[in-house]
Amino acid sequence: MKKLPIFLLTFLLLLLALVGLYLGSSYFFDGGTSVVLRTYEVTKNEEIVRDHLLEYRGDAPGHETSIVFVGWGRQHKKDFVSIVEGVEPSKRKELCERLAFAVTDSGQETEFEASFKDHDSECLQIIRSWIAINRTYQQTYQNR
Numbered sequence: 001m002k003k004l005p006i007f008l009l010t011f012l013l014l015l016l017a018l019v020g021l022y023l024g025s026s027y028f029f030d031g032g033t034s035v036v037l038r039t040y041e042v043t044k045n046e047e048i049v050r051d052h053l054l055e056y057r058g059d060a061p062g063h064e065t066s067i068v069f070v071g072w073g074r075q076h077k078k079d080f081v082s083i084v085e086g087v088e089p090s091k092r093k094e095l096c097e098r099l100a101f102a103v104t105d106s107g108q109e110t111e112f113e114a115s116f117k118d119h120d121s122e123c124l125q126i127i128r129s130w131i132a133i134n135r136t137y138q139q140t141y142q143n144r
Helices: 003-030 033-043 046-054 059-075 077-085 089-105 109-115 122-142
Strands: none
Touching: 033 046, 033 059, 046 059, 046 077, 046 089, 059 077, 059 089, 059 109, 077 089, 077 122, 089 109, 089 122, 109 122
């Protein structure tokens, strides 16, 4: 009978460790972007997403954040536009260019254009321009 409490305690500690690893790995691999976006889906607090997008974490982690946000945005178009267009104007263009690079660098151009075909905003125009430039560049150098 004394072994049952020890077994339950061991089981609970192991369960907590596995849950921690699972949640921690999601946070580690995408800089916490998935957690921030899930929080946004519950709270609808756009500022937490904007702050997360604008926070500098280094080039590669910041790029991964942008890729994850763009992928999420394809499924949440109105939220994507509202979040990005709500960024203060002095920082918006730079953010939109980072998102545009994430779209083209991760190969999401076709899916992105299809997702946002019925939407328009300043940021979407910047992203579409980058997509067009990237396609022109690829066509030019593929024909050589």
